[in-house]
Amino acid sequence: MSNGRNTRRLPVLLSIVVALMLSIVPLPAAVEAFRPDWVALTLIYWAMTLPRSYSVGTAWVVGIVVDVAHGTLLGQHALALCFVIYVTVKFHLQLRVFPLSQMTATVFALLALHQFLLFWINGVAGLHTEAVTYWGPVVSGTLIWPLLSMLFAGIRYRVRSDA
Template sequence: MSASGTRNGWVIWLSLVLGLLLSVSPLPEFMQIGRPLWVALILTYWLLELPHRVGMTTAWVLGLAQDVLFGTLLGQHALILTLVAFLVLSLHQRLRMFPLWQQSMVLMVVLGLAQLVQLWLNALTGSRPPTLAFILPAVVSALLWPWLCGFLRGVHRRLNVN
């Protein structure tokens, strides 16, 4: 068996499924508006760490699963997660060099753009959220990025996922 083979790929999928579960877990009413974008954050981590294993196809499949889970227009979350994956993969080399606080700032912009596309798609379908509140999940997600990144990096190293 070669040492360069893929190992523990199930960890990637388990973490992404956990992100799907966290995205539908109940929160108190006052926290609903700032719900973190768990799936996009976990997907971003694996895109940065293992771009040869996780890519835009993974983002598309995850987005379709999220569409089915939320009961939204089929392809809506798939488009948004594919956009996030494209932007993260485009900035991949630069993002890996940045410290975590700078990664958080870049991710806030990327996730803010994703939320803007979400707002646009919601406006097209007739269900518009409140005005500037659509950007709050991107801010909360950017604040959570250093802790999530540290946790996933520990799992990644401990289980030797490659």
């Protein structure tokens, strides 16, 4: 059993690590504002499909790592991701049976919620940035979601047929 569990865990953990790396890859300034929030997207997918294994706890730990990697306030991304994943897990049964278009719309709402929380925490802490820069990742993340979910579904299928 534990063997099967490990082979199932590895791809998920790898996808989270790759998402973290993508979130710190340098981009030209023009594209920078539209960098999708890879970490949030990855966590939303796994929380939706495997909510018992990857839920708020995972989101919190990953959030703390993101906070350190980005030098934001410790707990900022942790709180935002935790909340988004809580909502995702709460509605994961509905989300799973949604057609792709509806699911993408929900992901848009989740990403917007995530960015809003980050924005709000920055505002409360007195760190000011232009509000416009927060909306780029929401738009790009929504556009990339269909592709990403297909990719992850492929990974899951392959892993399960191997195990």
